[in-house]
Every structure is written in C-alpha cells, then in structure tokens.
Amino acid sequence: MSKILSVSELYMDYGQGNVLNGISFEVEAGQIIGYIGPNGAGKSTTIKIFLGIITNYKGKVEIFGEDIRGKYLYKRKIGYVPEVIELYESLTAMEYLNFVGQLYGLDEETVKKRSLELIEIFDLKDAINSRLSTYSKGMKQKLAIISSLIHNPDLLFFDEPLTGLDANSATIFKELMKELKKEGKTIFYSSHIMEVVEKVSDRIILLNKGTIVADGPFEELAQKLKQSNLEQLFNELTGFTNHQEIAKEVVKVIKGEKDEG
Numbered sequence: 001m002s003k004i005l006s007v008s009e010l011y012m013d014y015g016q017g018n019v020l021n022g023i024s025f026e027v028e029a030g031q032i033i034g035y036i037g038p039n040g041a042g043k044s045t046t047i048k049i050f051l052g053i054i055t056n057y058k059g060k061v062e063i064f065g066e067d068i069r070g071k072y073l074y075k076r077k078i079g080y081v082p083e084v085i086e087l088y089e090s091l092t093a094m095e096y097l098n099f100v101g102q103l104y105g106l107d108e109e110t111v112k113k114r115s116l117e118l119i120e121i122f123d124l125k126d127a128i129n130s131r132l133s134t135y136s137k138g139m140k141q142k143l144a145i146i147s148s149l150i151h152n153p154d155l156l157f158f159d160e161p162l163t164g165l166d167a168n169s170a171t172i173f174k175e176l177m178k179e180l181k182k183e184g185k186t187i188f189y190s191s192h193i194m195e196v197v198e199k200v201s202d203r204i205i206l207l208n209k210g211t212i213v214a215d216g217p218f219e220e221l222a223q224k225l226k227q228s229n230l231e232q233l234f235n236e237l238t239g240f241t242n243h244q245e246i247a248k249e250v251v252k253v254i255k256g257e258k259d260e261g
C-alpha cells in the first residue's frame with residue numbers, strides 16, 4: 001500500500017503556545033482514519049494545515065508523496081467538508097456547485113450533469129433554484145458534502161460531516177464512506193460521534209492537547225486498554241471520568257444551591 005499522507009513533527013502555535021506539539025503519522029491509501037479528540041485538541045487545526053488554509057506551521061506534511069508547502073495543485077484531488085460551513089449565500093445551489101466545480105478544473109457540462117444528479121440524490125431538488133441563505137442547516141451540510149465529492153477526489157477530509165443531518169441522511173453518509181473506501185479513496189474523518197467513528201474507521205488517531213495519545217485499529221486499542229467501546233476508551237485516554245459530578249454541579253448552580261451556604 002502506498003502512503004497518501006505523511007505528517008512529520010507538526011507544530012502549530014497561533015500565538016499563545018503550541019496547539020499541535022510535534023505530531024507525526026502516516027496514512028496508507030484506501031483507509032478510513034477516525035481522527036478524534038476533546039474540544040480544542042487541535043483536530044481542525046491539523047486538517048486546515050493539510051488543506052493549505054493554515055501555512056505558518058512547523059514540520060512537514062506530504063500529500064500524494066509531495067511536500068505541500070507552497071503547493072496548491074494537490075488540492076484538485078482532495079475533497080473537504082469543513083467543520084464550519086461558509087457558503088456564498090446569495091448563490092443558488094447550481095450556481096455554487098458550478099463555481100466549485102470550475103475551481104477544481106471540471107468543465108461546465110460535467111459540473112452541471114453531476115450537480116443535477118447529486119442534488120436529486122441528496123433530496124435538494126425542490127430548493128435547486130433557491131438562494132443558499134434560505135437553506136436549513138442540514139441542507140447546507142448536504143451541499144457541502146456534494147461540493148467535497150463533485151470532482152471525484154482521491155483523498156477526503158471530513159470535519160464533523162454529520163452535523164445537522166437527519167437520521168436517514170446520516171445513515172446514507174455512513175454507507176457513502178464505505179462505498180468511497182471500496183473505490184480506494186482515503187478518508188480522514190474527524191467527529192465527536194464515537195459510535196460512528198468506531199464502526200467506520202480502519203484506524204483511530206486520538207489527539208489530546210495537541211499530542212497523539214493513541215493510534216491504531218479500534219479492536220487493538222480496546223484490547224490494550226481493556227475498554228469495550230470507543231467512548232470509554234476516549235474517556236480513559238483523555239483522563240476524564242467525572243461526567244456525573246459535573247452534571248450535578250450544573251444543576252446545583254441553577255438551583256442556587258452552590259456556595260450559597
């Protein structure tokens with residue numbers, strides 16, 4: 001198997017200390033990687049570096065065998081669903097996809113054909129000519145997913161792709177990840193929905209405070225740490241066990257029972 005992504009001693013500091021502390025790993029083509037970690041661990045930062053959105057990092061990132069620093073053509077073979085979706089709200093879905101498709105170097109006819117077909121499949125046909133400002137959260141998410149796939153990329157970065165999707169659409173998306181994998185695509189999937197990550201990932205990378213604290217297939221990690229599911233494994237490795245006490249504290253505060261004698 002060939003290496004599609006290689007990360008070596010990656011550091012990032014926004015100005016208040018390192019949010020990535022020299023992480024290193026390699027990804028083989030055709031795998032689904034579940035990239036997980038607590039809020040603020042550095043997951044989105046890592047993905048933004050891969051996408052060339054953040055450039056002032058230290059270390060080396062190679063994608064498709066080439067150092068990405070200063071490069072942009074590699075992005076034509078990459079698809080990305082960002083955590084926070086910002087679409088051009090005054091455009092319609094067709095106009096937006098036409099714009100995205102052309103950025104990826106597709107000809108107009110191909111973009112139009114694929115857009116119409118994907119819009120139909122994702123059940124957005126009724127809103128095809130509506131401005132994106134009128135789209136619901138889930139509809140915007142579906143459009144972001146379509147945009148990430150329209151150019152048939154080899155490597156996909158999904159940052160919380162299920163946000164806002166209804167149960168049926170989320171199930172379709174999970175199946176879609178499996179089908180993409182069958183096609184040999186590589187998927188780097190970041191999410192807080194542990195059940196899904198556990199089910200679809202060939203390998204889990206767990207980031208805590210900018211450091212990788214676990215890396216391997218779920219079964220292997222589960223056996224090593226004697227945990228039966230990814231949520232427990234996550235709690236164990238991030239050293240977090242006082243969930244119930246925190247919930248109780250919140251209720252005490254709102255009832256006015258905390259530190260008030």
Ligand SMILES: Nc1ncnc2c1ncn2[C@@H]1O[C@H](COP(=O)(O)OP(=O)(O)OP(=O)(O)O)[C@@H](O)[C@H]1O
Pocket residue numbers: 014019037038039040041042043044045046083
């Ligand atoms: N543009 C920025 N400027 C300054 N600090 C930032 C910026 N973006 C992220 N950070 C900080 O970097 C750290 C990592 O953030 P990041 O968004 O990568 O975490 P994450 O693991 O994706 O978290 P979440 O699960 O909450 O999305 C956090 O402490 C965050 O406050």
